[in-house]
Amino acid sequence: PSLQFPPLLNCATELLDRWIERGQGDRTCLRAPGGSDWTYADLQRHANRIAHVLVRDLGVVPGNRVLLRGPNNPMMVACWFAVMKVGAIAVTTMPLLRAKELGQVIDKARVTHALCEYALRAELEDAARAHPTLAQLRFFNGPSGTGLEADMAHHSGQFDNVATAADDTCLFAFTSGTTGQPKATMHFHRDLLASCACWPEHVLKAQADDVFMGSPPLAFTFALGGLVLFPMSVGASTVLLEQASPPQLLDAIGEFGATVLFTAPTSYRAMADGARERRLGAPHGGPLRKCVSAGEVLPAATRALWKDATGIELIDGIGATEMFHIFISADEAHARPGATGTVVPGYRARIVDEAGREVPPGTLGRLAVKGPTGCRYLDDPRQADYVRDGWNYTSDAYIMDADGYFHFQSRVDDMIVSAGYNIGSPEVEDALLQHPAVAECAVIGVPDAERGQIVKAYVVIRPGHEAGAALVRELQDYVKRTIAPYKYPRAVEFLDQLPRTETGKLQRFRLRNPAP
Numbered sequence: 404p405s406l407q408f409p410p411l412l413n414c415a416t417e418l419l420d421r422w423i424e425r426g427q428g429d430r431t432c433l434r435a436p437g438g439s440d441w442t443y444a445d446l447q448r449h450a451n452r453i454a455h456v457l458v459r460d461l462g463v464v465p466g467n468r469v470l471l472r473g474p475n476n477p478m479m480v481a482c483w484f485a486v487m488k489v490g491a492i493a494v495t496t497m498p499l500l501r502a503k504e505l506g507q508v509i510d511k512a513r514v515t516h517a518l519c520e521y522a523l524r525a526e527l528e529d530a531a532r533a534h535p536t537l538a539q540l541r542f543f544n545g546p547s548g549t550g551l552e553a554d555m556a557h558h559s560g561q562f563d564n565v566a567t568a569a570d571d572t573c574l575f576a577f578t579s580g581t582t583g584q585p586k587a588t589m590h591f592h593r594d595l596l597a598s599c600a601c602w603p604e605h606v607l608k609a610q611a612d613d614v615f616m617g618s619p620p621l622a623f624t625f626a627l628g629g630l631v632l633f634p635m636s637v638g639a640s641t642v643l644l645e646q647a648s649p650p651q652l653l654d655a656i657g658e659f660g661a662t663v664l665f666t667a668p669t670s671y672r673a674m675a676d677g678a679r680e681r682r683l684g685a686p687h688g689g690p691l692r693k694c695v696s697a698g699e700v701l702p703a704a705t706r707a708l709w710k711d712a713t714g715i716e717l718i719d720g721i722g723a724t725e726m727f728h729i730f731i732s733a734d735e736a737h738a739r740p741g742a743t744g745t746v747v748p749g750y751r752a753r754i755v756d757e758a759g760r761e762v763p764p765g766t767l768g769r770l771a772v773k774g775p776t777g778c779r780y781l782d783d784p785r786q787a788d789y790v791r792d793g794w795n796y797t798s799d800a801y802i803m804d805a806d807g808y809f810h811f812q813s814r815v816d817d818m819i820v821s822a823g824y825n826i827g828s829p830e831v832e833d834a835l836l837q838h839p840a841v842a843e844c845a846v847i848g849v850p851d852a853e854r855g856q857i858v859k860a861y862v863v864i865r866p867g868h869e870a871g872a873a874l875v876r877e878l879q880d881y882v883k884r885t886i887a888p889y890k891y892p893r894a895v896e897f898l899d900q901l902p903r904t905e906t907g908k909l910q911r912f913r914l915r916n917p918a919p
């Protein structure tokens with residue numbers, strides 16, 4: 404794949420129809436528990452029929468915004484490709500959104516049409532009643548012979564894709580909103596194909612016989628890339644799981660023989676014991692060979708735990724909805740504990756100070772990136788803050804070392820300043836995670852009259868340990884022995900679970916301002 408694209412380009416043609424043109428339509432494409440496997444030709448036929456429904460029955464024209472809503476399953480992928488084929492814009496939404504949030508999405512994206520999993524229809528129907536611009540809804544995976552599938556039966560499995568421009572928008576992806584109002588980011592057909600040519604090509608290096616699997620919802624671009632675009636760009640197959648809690652994921656890895664896995668750091672941590680018992684991992688003779696972690700900082704302790712359990716070195720990568728996918732990462736051979744990795748070929752990255760000037764290696768600053776993908780917020784004044792001179796200014800505080808490895812410190816707004824010291828939460832979290840009593844933890848700064856802020860840790864303990872003053876003291880001493888003592892948590896609170904988004908991200912603002 405190259406980063407040069409012709410003026411007319413449709414990502415469905417490149418990722419899906421090309422395989423049939425090349426006589427490879429019989430390759431397995433999509434698999435799901437309890438369902439039959441779909442070949443590339445099956446997916447094409449489904450997507451083509453849905454494309455006809457969109458154009459002929461629902462009146463979709465290029466540029467219309469089509470909301471997609473459902474768990475990760477083959478029909479969702481067929482709907483997504485159908486939207487690409489007709490030159491419309493896919494507006495992907497997280498399955499857990501309620502009517503009020505769906506209403507915000509409908510307004511912001513000016514959604515006129517929706518394709519939705521039957522089981523998730525109630526909230527969308529409520530939202531559509533309150534937002535009548537969304538006039539056309541079709542439901543799939545409902546009672547047999549009804550809904551979208553019934554309409555599809557009237558149409559041909561052949562469809563001529565709309566000749567979209569390479570820089571026509573095809574996707575509105577909403578940011579996960581760990582803080583503030585969600586923003587919509589716009590991506591072009593060529594952005595998605597450029598993404599396939601960068602990180603997957605240079606870092607992941609998957610092959611046609613790989614079996615992809617993972618937990619994030621397809622509305623998260625980490626999953627749209629990792630579970631749909633990247634496997635299909637190499638002709639591999641992907642297993643779609645509607646539910647992928649750590650135990651469910653462990654079972655599915657065994658059942659389907661997954662070779663490439665995408666999930667969040669906490670999920671690797673939760674699966675480690677089970678993975679060890681099942682002897683998952685190519686070094687132990689199993690099929691699993693590549694494990695990708697993104698969405699949150701990967702603690703060195705979690706990297707070590709997974710390596711010990713499976714023999715597999717995790718591939719960490721930082722991506723962002725704004726950039727579509729991963730731009731700093733390291734493959735198994737180049738991974739360094741405590742570092743996200745080096746810049747992905749195709750991208751440039753640098754660390755800048757408050758004034759936007761590049762700082763020398765070893766200096767803390769804000770991460771800025773530039774490359775073939777980039778941020779375009781839909782109708783949002785924050786665009787001017789995020790993109791300047793083609794550089795995308797992330798919200799992440801990083802240090803680049805002399806070897807060009809990037810070390811995540813914290814989100815810029817989460818940096819703890821205590822008695823004049825800068826303290827990044829991940830470092831304290833990593834120290835705590837090495838203690839046998841700690842299942843999960845989160846560290847934030849809380850206001851303190853004397854020090855400005857103090858370090859506070861929220862800890863979920865493992866079964867068999869007891870919360871209390873003795874454990875607090877033990878954890879504090881442990882951190883003091885593991886990293887610079889001034890970083891130890893002066894406050895420790897035990898919780899049953901940590902507040903997280905649907906994409907596995909910690910919601911630090913909910914720890915700072917607990918709901919009443």
Ligand code: 3UK
Nearest residue numbers: 579624625697698699700720721722723724728729
């Ligand atoms: C944080 C990380 C440390 C970081 C994403 C891969 O997470 C994704 O997109 P979002 O828009 O969030 C972006 C923010 O999440 N983050 C993500 N990965 C890492 N921090 N180490 C990491 N490896 O704060 C970043 O700014 O939800 C990840 C691919 C596509 C994505 N959209």
